Amino acid sequence: MPDTSNQALDRAIYAVPTEQFQGADGRAVRPCTPAVVTHRHLRMLDVRPGARVMDIGIGSGLSAALLAQLGGPDGRVTAVEIEPSLAKRAEALYAEHGHQVTVVVGDGLLGYRQSAPYDRILVGATPPAIPQAWLQQLKPGGTLLCGVRIAGLPGAYAIARVTVDDQHQPHQVEIHHGGYTPMVATYSADTVSRVVDQQQPEFSLTVLGDQDHRTAASLFAVLHEATHSEPTPAPDLDYFHLKNWLVAAEPSGLLEASIDRGTGVGIGFLAPDGTAHAAIVTDEHLIADHAESPALEVLRALSHQWLEEGALRTHELQARLTRDGDVWHARVSRA
Template sequence: MIHAHDAVDAAVEAVDEVHYRGRDGRAVVHTTPAGVIARHLRVLDVRPGMRVLEIGTGSGMSAALLAELVGPDGSVVSMDIRGSLIERADVLHREAGYANIASISGDGISGVPEYAPFDRVVAWTTPDRIPRTWVGQTAEGGRVLHPLAMASMTYSTAMVSFVVEEGRPAHLSLHRGAYVRMAEPDNERSEADDAAARDTEADAYLSAPWLSGRPERAAELLGTLVRSSLHDAVDGLDWPVTDHLRMWLIARSPEGLVSAGVGDRVGYGVVDGDHIAVMGVLPDARIIADAPDSPALKRLHDLVEEWNQAGSPETESLPVDTAPAEDGWRATICRVS
């Protein structure tokens, strides 16, 4: 028996990445490193003979990987709302000799009921909820994997995996990962919609649900963050460990929690009165704070120490629950204390 890890490695070896992504890897706008796709395919646990629905065709390479995993007795349906990507992928699949991939243009939220049921459903784009259609088109005991925002904040996305039992999500687990917001008809939302304040000149944003409806407060805090120059290093933290800390902070939900970005630096932090401190998730874990004696800086260090004392829990260990919502389910991380 070939284990999922070995099967995915074999699929990556078999698929010609240049054929789908071009020599510079930029044949289409949105691409994800092959290693990240492979990591998520291991979570999906695709096996020979399965029927798989993919939402978000992209370059077409992920559909080719799925086709390798299901083998000649399985099938892959790949959907994208952008017809140009579907047409391009269809040509590339035929050139590569894949006869078990159907490329379909349409709204991914709707799925393709005429091809259902599917043993696996995977999306490389982020819906606003767990869609009822995807659950309904998954066979009993089948698995679904897709990104989902875990809080009403920018850059709060994780991959949620679950098994369909009796027509609803069950046995949910979280995994590291983030993909672009899903484009739906008449809805071109982006993560910028979750920002409470933006400064286009400084290329900065501040995002937090508690700042909603408080534009002046949000703008003042963002201005303080942009003017801050303190960079306080945190020993022993780097990507991807910082991503696990990010998800734990969302679960911990301390008072004044914010998501922020300044230039190419994105991270999570806290506000204390008029003070703010933000720890980078990417590209490193340096902290931007308004002052060396900032109470927000002290609170942020205390939270990191609390995470360390808890054993530095990873994303996969955080409990997640669902609640019914319009046309599907909301998923939230159970609060930790």
């Protein structure tokens, strides 16, 4: 049986060329999600003819135009953008190229009740947590696709696909590898300790849990001075999926660090004698304070466990949303 939804998206991509939404110099507008990513996420969203859709975070304007093409003449697309200049630019392009999109300038975290309920909501950004307002504005059985944080670590971004039930509660939740630019908002469900190199602020360490700041600083120091490096446990190891599996496994002392040899996720702790030990895995190497580091032993064991369990990819992890007042936090765990 032919995949008609994929065929419809292929036709939409042909009808709405990316070039319509590039700048006058032919370059992508910032902020802007790459077209290939937008296309992939629209396949996941599965928009049908006649759908009522909200697009939050207008970017270049491409995603809303594609949504309008997928919804057809009986559909309705509302694009919400907090930056007036981006909204104005996209609105002019929609008028020029004949895309039926209603543009609203406003705070996307609130959604847009005036055009609700929606069959689909696409959010081209990562909120600090998923607002209940988005789920409430979906029709029962409707689907939300948005960026999420799956932990308090700096790089713990992913994509959530959430379908709601008759009570606007999460019914089906999937978490996929990927990410969108963070929204301008602050909130964290995790307790973390963070250390930043004052001379080179691009280097930092964040450790999950209620850690003493001096402990985090000690872990950062030994990673900065690390004397040991070795190849990752598998030649074609997919760092991003291993990282998300480690987040799901929730080992004690989970941390993420950016040092001169790369960015990685790993383990850090103080030995009974107060000595700091830390190790991280990057996309190419395991890096540790020294070759006999107990933190390195733990990280090696965890990496091999991930491989033994089938090198689970992010979408194969168990996904859930947990409610905290008026917001929901996305989390992954091992099945």
